[in-house]
Amino acid sequence: MDKPLSFASKVTAPDSVLIRELAGEAVLLDLDSGAYFGLDDVGTHMWGVLTTSPSIEAAYTALLEQYDVAPEVLEADLRAWIGQLVDQGLLLVTS
């Protein structure tokens, strides 16, 4: 992530990334690299909320209601997590 992440942005999964859920967890297949990535139950839930929300802000608000976590901790975790997934080509950020 070169630029600071705006919470007004929306995140989507690229067409080249497939997700398969099984018993609450998930595996992502990146067709461009052929690599598999695992998401635990929390990651799978966050992925679902993020990719179906109109903005990162909306996802953040929803997650804040669902988890017992301090707002600043969730924001930092979310920024780091999205940044990591974007760097790996697994998420796209659109304004």
Add this chain to the structure above:
Amino acid sequence: MAEAIVRTSTYSVRSYGAMIADEHRTGPYVRALTATIRPGDVVLDIGAGTGMFSLVACRLGARRVYAIEPDNAIQVAREIAAANGYADRIEFIQDISTRITLPEAAHVIVSDLRGVLPLFQQHIPAIADARHRHLAPGGVLIPRQDTLWAALVEDPKLYRPYEEPWLHNDYALDMRAGQSLVVNTWRKTTLKPEQLLVPPQCWATLDYATIEGPDVAGELAWTVERACTAHGLLLWFDAELAAGVGFSNAPGGPELVYGQGFFPLQEPVALAAGDTVTVSLRADLAGGDYTWQWRTRVHAQGEADRVKADFRQSTFFGAPLSLASLRKRGAGYRPVLDKAGQVDRLMLSLMDGQATLDEIARRALQEFPGRFAGWSEALTRAGELSVQHAEGE
């Protein structure tokens, strides 16, 4: 182990035989070779199998033929070459073409590395690699190109295994979990022209003279002209082997060994005249084989807000994987060798050109007591690893 080798080779030789016996495939290949090969040419035969095309190349005057085949069927090819008096002109190499280097460039490269469809395993990377590294300037590839065609089809009988026993069975069992897997798999079939609901559309053209990447994506769109029920998408290819020489796998033509690929819809869709159907179809080579995705959208009378169906299907969703196996494939997974892996690691580490398989088997028995029923079983495993990894033919 010996039994396993015989079984593998017997199956391969039988399938190579079936391919050669298919006159609608082999006839055009021989005509293409005849139209292309000049006396003195160097020919590369990739995926040579039992060596049929190599023999034809020799008969047409090829000075040298390199026949590349990873399967043990190559042993039969050697015998057949000798029986036909061409053993001195054909160099057989048991390997895959992307790993070999040749002492000279080829004037003609012939191959058939397809499955039911040309998008099969390493076919396209192998052709692109051969073109870059093994083809002489001005050289010729056989085939030249494959064209992939698609159409919506109706076939209740073909679709039945996607519904039964998963959605309804005589035993009052809820088996829906199986259905979500099977509708994400495709299969080989052979349909009749009257089962096509719409005119075929070209999905992709694979031009082997220029192709580089193995992935293909394209959109298909039809407006339905009569009431019918769509069960799936049919995919097939036409091959151009040389100028004016080729074959087609289209429904209604001669039945070839390839057949056609049937990609089921998530559920059958009743269509009315005027409905529009769009399919985004893509195939990506990942992990050694293709992952297919087909997204199908049906709009009543073509109106954007009247969605009759919207299916996202992929072969990625079609394999009955366990969570443990999925997790083990994750890029961040840190694997630890289990006992079988530790045995294999020991055996492989002992394959240094000094120890015999007998000695390797005895050492494994000693270090992993109880792992094998006896020496014979340990020797079998050592032999399997030797066949797979030891140098030389």
